[in-house]
Amino acid sequence: MSQFTINLLFVGASFAVYIAIAIWALAGSTREFYVASAGVHPVANGMATAADWMSAASFISMAGMLAAGGYANSTFLMGWTGGxxxxxxxxxxxxxxxxxxxVPEFIGERFxxxxxxxxxxxxxxxxxxTYVIGQMTGAGVAFSRFLxxxxxxxxxxxxxxxFFYxxxxxxxxxxxxxxxxYVVLITAYTIPAVFISLQLTNNPxxxxxxxxxxxxSGMPLLQTLDGIVRDLGFRDYTADVSNRLNMVLFTLSLMLGTAGLPHVIIRFFTVPKVADARWSAGWALVFIAVLYLTAPAVAAMGKLNLLTTIYPDGTDQPALEYSERPDWIQxxxxxxxxQIEDKNEDGRIQYYNDTPEFRDVAEARGWEGNELTFNNDILVLANPEIxxxxxxxxxxxxAGGLAAALSTAAGLLLAISSSVSHDLIKGMINPSISEKGELRAARxxxxxxxxxxxxxxxxxxGFAAQVVALAFGIAAASIFPALIMGIFSKRVNSKGAMAGMLAGFFTTTIYIALYLGVFFIPGTAMLANGSETWLFGISPLSFxxxxxxxxxxxxxxVSLLTEEPPQEIQDLVESVRYPRGAGKAIDH
Known part of the structure; x- marks a missing residue:
């Protein structure tokens, strides 16, 4: 059986399951459409939350980013998990x-x-x-390769x-x-990792x-990897970061952005009670930890496998001949x-860090420029073949890569549609709309x-990594503070909340636009020449x-300079923070 047929069987079987579930779970009311009638079991909700949260960025990109940057890129792990x-x-x-x-309904009523x-x-x-663009693009990349x-x-x-489900x-x-x-993606992620760990370390x-x-090599795996990347002119894989301020700010930005992204927040509206929301969060952390504890190993082992493929006899020996490159590279x-370009025309593939600091070593080895470039996102998808x-x-x-992309895309799309149908159409344009009409508008x-x-x-x-920076930056700068202040401060009023959200939103988007040029505005990337132009050395990814x-x-x-919120709003904040009675959540 060909590999294409095998891929088709796995992807087709998973899609059949998704569509069958959609037919079984046909929503007949707005309550079912928006919050699944608030009747999801905490364990099931924890698993669904984990799948919703672990997007294509987690499944496909995170290990690639770790492989490319080593310890310095562990900020993604810390930021997303901390968030x-x-x-x-x-x-x-x-x-x-x-x-x-x-989420907008909470913010609107609280303020x-x-x-x-x-x-x-x-x-x-x-x-x-902006975030869903990456998920759909990730699905397209996986399809183009495997189908x-x-x-x-x-x-x-x-x-x-x-659309169906x-x-x-x-x-x-x-x-x-x-x-x-979640079952598909975690199985797909861990099984290859177990195989590769056994191959390289005899540890399953x-x-x-x-x-x-x-x-x-008989040495610790990370020490072996450090030695290889050092011999190729790269920083040690385990080397510390050079800019700790940006590391802290970037981690914090990811944390606040993760906590403020609405497609994950709405998952906690689907359980029967407040206690179930807490249990859902706990179970989700357990399910997320399975992948996030595995990702650093996948990154390091994938990087080591790639380098030893190119230099099977060591970095001081001739590199792999192009004509003998393995099937997965082809x-x-x-x-x-x-992409491979034979710059010195020796028929081999030289891969190294082509910098002035390493040029003398490279020239002594007969290398005339790095000849291998690859997209870091392929690492997880190519790992089994490597x-x-x-x-x-x-x-x-x-099937796992597609599951990761589609699960998060669906959550984001639901957050968008519910905001349009429930917050704009029912909340403002046509408050008297019938439930049937609202459900139609939601669909x-x-x-x-x-x-x-x-x-x-x-x-x-025209921007890839910048999409994530923009999505997380906007969520961190606008939505997260409004939610926190709405829950924990009785003093913040409507004027303060609006001014704060607008200030956070515009300062963040303008800063990202100036330094990354992502809004189709000619000349907006004029400052994107490196860290020397950043305000106080702060990266746009950290802003x-x-x-x-x-x-x-x-x-x-603004709130301190204006009137206090009405007493009923202050009482509402206190009742949300200090629930009394049986603990059953307020029904909508």
């Missing part, structure tokens, strides 16, 4: 106690203002749309599958589909294998994600959001934390 802890401890139980359907609700909807849509279709065709297939089932369909997707547990002895070359694992493992990783909004996300995936706005601080400061300053 979920913030969400679980400071937001989830209180938002569930409030008992609303959406007793339709204007604040509109601002929250705008921030939510911008953050969610041998074009990227655009892959995006269309992904959009059709999401998201538009038909809403939150109910998405929840139980995400349970299935990847997180332990990372700190075990490398079989071929396969990925056809996608354009691996390690010569069975074909069924490759099929499994294909139409979802369908439109899918079309827009697919189009943007096919025609990306979300600064935007959040500006939000907090402006909101409190």
């Amino acid at each position: 979920f802890v913030l969400l679980a401890m400071l937001l989830a139980p209180y938002l569930r106690k409030f008992g609303k359907f959406t 007793y203002s339709r204007g604040v609700r509109v601002v929250a909807v705008g921030c939510l849509i911008v953050a969610s749309v 041998e279709v074009s990227n655009d065709q892959g995006l269309l297939i992904a959009a059709i599958v999401v 998201a538009v038909l089932g809403g939150m109910k369909g998405i929840t139980y589909t995400q349970v299935a997707q 547990i990847p997180p332990l294998g990372l700190f075990s002895t490398h079989v071929d 396969t990925w070359e056809t996608t354009g994600l691996i 390690a010569n694992l069975p074909g069924w493992v490759i099929g499994l990783i294909a 139409i909004s979802m369908a439109v959001a899918i079309v827009v996300a697919t189009w943007l995936g096919m025609n990306p706005p 979300g934390a600064v935007g959040a601080l500006i939000n907090f400061s402006v909101a409190y300053g």
Whole structure:
């Protein structure tokens, strides 16, 4: 059986399960569509939350980023995980106690203002749309590689599958589909990792294998990897970061952005009680930890496998001949994600850090420039092929990558559609709309959001990593502070909340636009020449934390200069923070 057939069987079987769940979970009311009737078991919700939260960035990109930057890129691990802890401890139980359907609805009612609700909807849509582009694009990349279709065709297939289970089932369909997707993605991620850990260290547990002895060299695996990358002119894999301020700010930006992204927050509206929201958060952390403890091992072992493929006899020996390159390199070359240029015309593949500091060593070895470039995102998807694992493992990783991308895309699309149908249409434009009409509007909004996300995936706005920076930065600078102040401060009023959100939103987006040039504005990248032009040396990827601080400061300053919130709002804040009675959440 060909590899293409195996891939098709695994991906097709997983899609059949998703669509069957959507048909079974057909939503018949707005309560089912928005919050699955608030009847999801905490364990199932924890699993669905884990799948919703672990996007294509976690499944596909994170190990690639760790492999490229080593310890310095561990900020992604710390930021995303820390953000979920913030969400679980400071937001989830209180938002569930409030008992609303959406994040803008909470912000609008807590700050007793339709204007604040509109601002929250705008921030939510911008953050969610920019984030969903990456998920749809990730699905297209996985399709183009494993099902041998074009990227655009892959995006269309992904959009059709999401349309079925998201538009038909809403939150109910998405929840139980995400349970299935978590099983698929975690199985796909851990099985290849176990195989590779056994091959390299004889230890079947990847997180332990990372700190075990490398079989071929007889040295600790990380020490072996450090030696190889050092010989090729790169910084040690375990080297410390050079800019600790940016490391702290970037980690904090990811934490606040993660806690402020609405597609994860709304998952905690789907359980019966406040206590269940806490249990859901705990179970989600357990399920997330399985992948996040495995990712550093996948990154280091994948990097080591790649380098020893190019230099099988050591970095001081001749590199791999191009004509003898393994099948996996040939396969990925056809996608354009691996490119090889024989600059010194010796028929071999030289890969090294082509910098002035290493040039003398390279010239002494007869190297005339780095000849191998590859997209870091291929590491997880190519790992089974690099390690010569069975074909069924490759099929499994294909299904897992698609599950990771589609699960988060569905959650983001639901957050967008519910904001449009519930917060804009029902909350402001037509408050008297019937439940049937609102459900129809929710489905139409979802369908439109899918079309827009697919189009943007096919025609990306010219930025890739910047999309994540923009999404997390906006969520950190606008949504997270409003939620925290709404729960823990009785003094912040509607004027302060609106001023803070607008200040955080615009300072963050303007800073990112100036330094990364992401808004189609000619000349906006004129400052994107390196860290020497950054304000106080702060990277645009880290500015979300600064935007959040500006939000907090402006909101409190304006609130102190204006009237206190009404007494009933202050009483409401206290009742949310200190629930009395049986603890059952307020029903909508």
